[in-house]
Amino acid sequence: MKRNLIIFIALIIILFPSISNGRTEEDLDYIDVKIGKTYELLERVRISTDSGMSIYQKDDKVDALMELPGNTMYISLSLGRYDEIDVYDDSNTYVATLPANGTVIFGEGDSETSLMSVDGKKYRGYITFIGSRNGLYVINHVNIEDYLYGVVPKEIPSLSSEEALKAQAVAARSYAYSTMNKHINEGFNVCDTTHCQVYGGYDAEQPTTNKAVDQTLGLVAEYDGNIASTVFHSSSGGHTESSENVWGGRVPYLVAVEDPFSLNTVNSKWEIVMDSDSLNQKLMSGGIDIGELRSIDIMETTESGRVVELILNGSRGSAEVSGERFRSLIGTTTIKSTLFSVGTNTDSQDMNDSTIYAATERRIQMLEGDRGKISIISGDERIGSYSDESIAVIGDRGVFTYKTPETVDISRGSVVISGRGFGHGIGMSQYGAIEMAKQGFDFEEILEHYYTGIEITKY
């Protein structure tokens, strides 16, 4: 009997194959989220419910293909195959072989709203599986609004002011819709990490953030008739950044704005002290082989002050790296943003009458010792000048001015990197949004502040 049923299911699947890429009308409100790890060959995924389990075709969630025997099933890739999964029940009895292309979904049988447990972690909606050369992907096929319940509390503190939570809900919804194709070549829409949006499923839900999702049901940010890709970050540090300065492409609604709301919040200011040894190590392991780091020259910053390019001068050469690259070389949670400056942990770097700086084409070096009031003279005894911000020297081809604070000699001791903000700085600053909500702005005003020229509309 069971065997017949399996053949029957197989026939249905062969005769009516669902289309996995290209969303059907009915599918529009669902999103396929890859959850958890990728399971290796032979490794089993345990899925369970509180009241029965059935399998459905993705585009027909009403008529079950089959009611499974029990509340708990074990799933793994069929031996030697990437396109099929085997289903076993709780007592290790073989139940069925199904396609591993995401077309057959597992849901709770007897309940109105399906709640599935995957290796002990609960998810709303349905679970399906996609086989690949990398192993088995577990996919949560879930209504977008239900998905947002599990996203918003992972992206913003759930006890933030209500309007900030609503702004985050709309931003998360718009971002989800605008990134539906991010993983489409792998057979799903989004993953559950910071690469897409962090998603914690049912276990992560909080009453306050669920309420914010409900209160903004279906609302998205639109620009020029299209759903805006509403990227966000933790804190801008006082000035957001234009997308073209970080990702290269100009996006009309992702332009730099003054952001006083992010000035006195979490991570609005930070400072780290690194000794040159650990700096050298990080650079070395990042493939930058310039010997002992001697100095860092910040060459270019954006209008909002973020480092575009810097030069690392070492004992065996120098390397030009972007601010973003430098950030990821040292660690993106250490260097929290590219809105930083570099200094030493002694204040002797400050210009004063008893300090002499010698300049070459590439760097400025401080000469030690109390020498009284100094002037800089060239070979023919003409006198150069300096101020707090810059130093001017005369060479045989004229006068050269260097900006002193931009160059830091770190050949001795340690370096201090001080910065503002956390994250790429593009779009909404989450701590700025929280501050705006505290000051009485509503979620539309918050979103309009961070995304220039957008409109909030019903999707």
Ligand SMILES: [Zn+2]
């Ligand atoms: Zn992703």
